Amino acid sequence: MGTLNRADFLSQIRDSRRAYHYDYDFRTWTEHFSTACLALLFPHFGASPSPDSVDQDIDDLGQLLCQALTALGDQAFEPCEVQRAFCGSLPDVYRLLRIDAEAFYESDPAAENVDEIIFAYPGFYAIALHRVAHVLYVQQVPFLPRLISEHAHGRTGIDIHPGAKIGESFFIDHGTGIVIGETAEVRNRVRIYQGVTLGAHYVHKRLAGVKRHPTIEDDVVIYAHATILGGQTIVGARSTIGANSWVTKSIPPDSVVSHTTTVRKAEPSEVDFIDFSI
Secondary structure, three states: OOOOOHHHHHHHHHHHHHHOOOOOOHHHHHHHHHHHHHHHHOHHHOOOOOHHHHHHHHHHHHHHHHHHHHHHOOOOOOHHHHHHHHHHHHHHHHHHHHHHHHHHHHHOOOOOOHHHHHHHOHHHHHHHHHHHHHHHHHOOOOOHHHHHHHHHHHHHOOEEOOOOEEOOOOEEEOOOOOEEOOOOEEOOOOEEEOOOEEEOOOOOHHHOOOOOOOEEOOOOEEOOOOEEEOOOOEEOOOOEEOOOOEEOOOEOOOOEEOOOOOOOOOOHHHOOOOOOOO
């Protein structure tokens, strides 16, 4: 692109500021809204919330959402309608997260109780905010769902696009480095370990709106650093995908996919001695 001199740089910055039409701090809102959502659903995230304030807390959360929706200035939706639909979805979000928390407890031998999971597990934090963001994504709210998912990503290292469809009883172990793409579908009772990617074969803007990411059916286990790619790729129910596996074609139900390591004794001529002296 060549170099940009100071005069052009200043001119472009001024133009971008003139063009920017949002008079609202969406990043601060994202952190506040994310915390308020979780604190409403689970007292673990709040400062000793009162049992008598639940109705007011829901109203406050709705108002917080309405503020951001109004600041967007998007004529494609009515802020009050989105607010009502979002608040109406909270019982189902809560139900799913209670099931997720139980899945974490049942799947992780190190978990002492459900409270520990809600307080401390990054995987639970990530899936909790994903379920919140997904509700807004389905309502076609611009970029707020992505801000929420990126807030969770920054906190946990787990990157779940708000468009991903995730079923009941979802368990993420350790979690760091997990990537789940926009059109991925994860069915019920799926377990995923750190470093797993549910991605696309390749990326091109013309594929927007096309199913690019795989479908994971019920009761599948995907171990660390496995990569599963492609919108037509289906991992059949009750299958196990071993660590470091690379999957680009559909796998039938009840399958085991493994990345095999071959170990043999090295010949002396094959050993490279490295001189670490400086």
